[in-house]
Amino acid sequence: MKITGIEISHYLLPLDPPFKAAWDPQPRKKFATTIVAVHTDEGLTGIGSGDLMTGFAGHEHLFIGQDPFAIERHWQVIDNIDFHYGRCWPLDLALWDLIGKATGQPVYKLLGARNSKILAYASTGEIVEPEVRAERAQMLVEQGFKAMKIRFHHDDPRKDIKVVEAVRKAVGDKLHIMVDANQGWKMPWDVQPCWDLKLALQVAKELEQLNVFWLEEPLPHHDFRGLAKLRELVEIRIAGGEMNRKWHDFREMSVLGALDVYQPDVALAGGITQVKKVADMVQANGAWFSPHTWSNGIGLLANLHLAAAVSHCPYLEYPYDPPAWTPERRDFVQAVKVEVDKDGYLVIPDKPGLGIELDLAALERFKYDRVYVGESS
Template sequence: MLYRFGDQMTSRIERIAITHHQLDLNPAFPASWDTQPRKKFPATVVRIFDQDGNMGIGSGDVMYGFSDYEYLFIGQNPLDLERHNAVLGNIGFHAGRPWPLDIALWDLAGKIRGEACWKMMGGRNQRVRTYASSGVHRGPEDSVQMALHAIERGFPALKLRFGRPSLADDFLVLSAVREAVGDKLELMVDCNQGWRMPWDISRPWNVEKAVEIARKLEKFNVHWMEEPLHRGDYEGYKTLRQQVGIRIAGGELTREEYEFDTLLRNECLDIYQPDVACTLGMEGQRRLAAKVEERGHIFTPHTWGNGVGLAANLHIAAGATSGAGFVEFPYDPPEWSTARRDFLLTETIEPDAHGWVNLSDAPGLGVELNEDVLIATQSKESTWV
C-alpha cells in the first residue's frame, strides 16, 4: 500500500466522491450580473480519500462528466501535486472546469503532511486583508448604508458593481458613497465586461469607452477599475493602461496559463485576479502568483462562491505572495451574508475588526464540512454560474 515520495511515506488515492447541494434563499439574492434573482444557492462538494482514511475537500464547478476521468487519479500518489495539476489542465481542455479536485488534493496533501496550505504555498504570510465585495445593485441611499456598515465592520475597502440601467445611475451611486465615506474606504468598481451570462449577447465596451469611464472614475479616487474590457482584448487593455492612471484589474475567468502569459507580456493589467475554483488550480495559481510578482504587479484572487473556494484563495494569497493588498470577501447582507456563503462549513469565515482574515496552522485548508447541512441540502442538479 505504501511507497516512498521523497522522504515521505504515503498511501495512494483510493476514491473520489462528488455531491451536489442547494441552499434555499429567502429573500432571494438579486445578483448584479443576472436578471433573475436567485432563489437557490447550489454548491458542489468534492471529497478525495487516501487508503489511510485521510480526506481532502474542494468545491467549485459542478464536475459533471468527471467520472470519465476519475481513473487517472485512483491509485496515484496524493502528494504528486504537479502531476495532478497537469492532468486536470488536460481535462479542462476536454471537459468543464475540474479545479475543485485540485483544491481537494491540496487539502488532502496538507492533512497527510500535517501542514497548512498557506505554508505549503510558500508560507510568506499567515493573514490577508480583505475588501467587502458587494453583489447587489442598490440605489444611492442603500449603497451608502452598505458602505457605512463596511466601515463599522472593519473593512478597509469596498467594491461596487456597475451595470445598472444607465451609467448615470452607476455614477450617482459611486458619487453618493464617496461623499459619505470620504477617505475612510478605498473604493473599487467592477465593470463586469470580461464575460457574459449565457443569455447576454450585448457587446463589451471598446477601449474608447473604457478610457472615457476610467477618467471619470479617477475623479472619485477609485482604487482599481475591474474588467472594463473583454478578457481577451489584449490590445485594448494595453492601450487602456497606457492612457489612464487608474489601476486596471482583471482575469477572474481567464482560463489558460498561456492567456495569463499573454496578459503579462503585453502589460495589460496592474491587478491579476484569477479564482482557484475556476482556473489553474492551486499549483497553477502558485506559479502564476510568482510570475505576476516578478513583473511588479499585484496578485489578488477573485473569489465568489462558497467558503471552501474562499478559503483556498485566501491560502494562495497569504502563502504565495509578499502581499496581496486586498483580497475579495463576498459580503453584501442581508442578501449575501457569511452564513449563506459558507453554509457548507461548520464555521463561517470572518475578518477581524480591521478586515484581516487570520489563517490557522490547521492542516490543509483548515475548514470543516457541516455534514448535517450537506445531508439536508443534497440535490441532483446545480445551476450556479
C-alpha cells in the first residue's frame, strides 16, 4: 500500500448564539474544523482532524509514495514540520485511522485495548453565575455523568470558588468536580498576568475543602518547578500539559514530579504516536494520563482510542456545556455524534480505524477551502 494523495479541507460553522469560552475574552461567532484525508492506491482513506495544518503546504511530497505503516518515519517528518512551520498532527491521526482500516481493527486494539470504554467527565466551557452552573450540574447527574469540570477565569478567583461551592452544595458527592484555572497558556490578545505560586496555593487550599478531584493548569505551562512545588504543598491533584508539545517537556515534568495528571492532546501535540509514549512514561512514574480533547469530535475520538487503550485514569474529558456547547456544534462534520451513554461512559465504536462517519451534507454546506495534492497534481 502506498500513499497517493493528501487532501486538506476547511469548514466553518456559524455560531448563533456565540460560544463564550472562558479562556477567550472574545465570544466565538464561528467554529472552524480542518479535515485531513490520506488516500492510497488500494482505495482506503484515513481521516484526521483537530488543528488547522498551518505550515503543511509544500511538504506533501514527503509522504506521497510512502508506506502508511511507516508511522515512526512519518512522525519524525511531522515533528520536523512542527519545529519549522507549525502543528500538523491531524496527519498522524489520519495515518492511524488508515492503519486501522487496512488491518480491519479499531485503533484502540492496535494500541493496547486496556478498555473499550471510559467514564466521561463533562468539561464545561463558559463562565456562568453560580446558581446557573449548579442547575446545570444537577442536569449532568440526571444524564448519567459521574464527574464535571468547572472553568475559572474571573479577575478575582474568589468569585470562581463561589461557583464550585454552589455546585458542591447542589450535587453533594454525586459528582467528582475538576477545576480548570486556565493559567497554562493564553490567547494571542490576552495580556493579563497569570497566577503566581502563592495565589495558586491559596486557591488550591480552598478547593481542597470542597473535595475537588483535580486542579488543572494553575500555573504557566513552562513553570515545571512551580508546579512541582505546588504539588508538594497540597493534597489536591495537579493536572496540566495540554499545550506542551515536545517530548522533553514531559520528560522534565515527569522527572521533577510536576503533575499528578498529564493531559497532552493527540490532535495538538504529537499525535497518537508521541502521546502514547508520553502516557507510558508518566504512568510508569505513578502519574495519570487523561488527555485534553477540546478540538472537535474527531479529535475527541482519537484521544478516546488512546486513553481507553492505555490510561489508568478513571475519566476522559468530554467537551459539553449545553446550550452553548453541544455535540451538534462540536461534531458538526460528523454524521454520528460522539455521545455519552446512560451510565456516563464513552464507548469506542467497534469499527476499523477511528470509527469516524462524516456528514457529507454538512461538508458540502460548510466547506470554505480545499487543497488536494497527489501524484498527478
